[in-house]
Amino acid sequence: MTLRLTTTFTALLAASPALAEVNIYSQRQPELIAPITEAFTAKTGIETNVVYLDQGLTERLSAEGSRSPADVLMTVDIARLAQAVEAGVTQPVDSSVLQDNIPAQFRDPGNQWFGVTSRARIVYASKDRVADGEVTTYEDLVDPKWQGRICTRSGTHPYNLALLSAMIEHHGYDAAKDWALGLKANLARKPQGNDRAQVKAIWAGECDISLGNTYYMGEMLEDPEQTEWANSVRIIFPTFENGGTHMNVSGVAMTSAAPHREDGLKFMEFLASPEAQEIYAQANHEFPVKPGVPRADLVASWGDFTADAVNLMDLAALRGDALRLMEEIDFDG
Numbered sequence: 001m002t003l004r005l006t007t008t009f010t011a012l013l014a015a016s017p018a019l020a021e022v023n024i025y026s027q028r029q030p031e032l033i034a035p036i037t038e039a040f041t042a043k044t045g046i047e048t049n050v051v052y053l054d055q056g057l058t059e060r061l062s063a064e065g066s067r068s069p070a071d072v073l074m075t076v077d078i079a080r081l082a083q084a085v086e087a088g089v090t091q092p093v094d095s096s097v098l099q100d101n102i103p104a105q106f107r108d109p110g111n112q113w114f115g116v117t118s119r120a121r122i123v124y125a126s127k128d129r130v131a132d133g134e135v136t137t138y139e140d141l142v143d144p145k146w147q148g149r150i151c152t153r154s155g156t157h158p159y160n161l162a163l164l165s166a167m168i169e170h171h172g173y174d175a176a177k178d179w180a181l182g183l184k185a186n187l188a189r190k191p192q193g194n195d196r197a198q199v200k201a202i203w204a205g206e207c208d209i210s211l212g213n214t215y216y217m218g219e220m221l222e223d224p225e226q227t228e229w230a231n232s233v234r235i236i237f238p239t240f241e242n243g244g245t246h247m248n249v250s251g252v253a254m255t256s257a258a259p260h261r262e263d264g265l266k267f268m269e270f271l272a273s274p275e276a277q278e279i280y281a282q283a284n285h286e287f288p289v290k291p292g293v294p295r296a297d298l299v300a301s302w303g304d305f306t307a308d309a310v311n312l313m314d315l316a317a318l319r320g321d322a323l324r325l326m327e328e329i330d331f332d333g
């Protein structure tokens with residue numbers, strides 16, 4: 001009797017549309033992904049449940065282990081994606097849709113995570129005090145002409161560690177150390193604040209150029225208090241002398257527990273679809289990863305650039321070196 005009941009119950013549940021759901025642990029702001037999850041549910045009938053975790057996503061998945069209700073995780077920055085893989089809370093996903101839609105440098109060679117949007121780490125330059133063409137490479141930033149004119153957030157912030165990892169990848173540890181020392185020598189003040197605080201400092205006349213991620217231009221323009229800061233600078237896409245502009249991603253991965261694996265895969269493939277890529281492009285000032293998907297008008301207005309082609313997992317492997325380097329030279333000191 002018990003067995004029969006259980007079987008019937010299971011069969012009922014399996015046939016119930018209510019079972020079609022995807023549980024998402026997200027380090028991205030809920031409002032950023034709401035338009036995507038709504039479009040996914042409208043298209044597939046699969047519900048989504050989003051748990052927003054500002055911090056500790058990997059730790060929570062580790063603690064929950066195989067009992068975790070999470071199917072997919074969404075986060076930003078290669079360091080966090082690599083950390084999740086290292087902690088064993090993800091599983092590989094073999095999908096031709098994901099492989100076809102996402103360029104190789106923006107996904108894990110082992111298929112453990114997939115980039116869904118990209119952002120560039122660029123130079124914000126004072127419209128008044130920096131002329132066109134004065135900065136074309138990251139290497140330019142150590143030119144003595146910038147002495148006392150550069151602002152940046154902490155050298156050990158993940159965004160700057162990824163950039164330094166790319167410098168190590170392109171030129172080797174010793175040359176990257178010289179570069180970081182040269183950059184430190186050109187700083188207008190000790191590293192402090194976030195990327196937007198540097199643009200504020202340019203607006204206030206404390207420095208003339210800063211390092212920052214592209215999407216913050218969009219965020220500043222949407223914030224009445226910060227619009228003036230944004231309007232005092234323009235975006236320059238530097239390249240490495242032997243490469244392109246440094247990129248990072250927001251990404252998605254299937255959790256190792258994934259109780260709704262099939263629907264989770266549908267969600268991941270939806271994220272890489274032209275439809276979701278376009279929603280993303282309009283919603284958050286990032287670049288779609290799928291080639292051919294148009295950028296939002298504002299994002300397109302920043303101009304074209306050549307993305308660095310290095311695979312982000314190669315940069316993740318250099319993160320330890322980058323951190324050691326920043327500590328060796330006491331970059332923030």
Ligand SMILES: [Fe+2]
Pocket residue numbers: 213
């Ligand atoms: Fe950010």
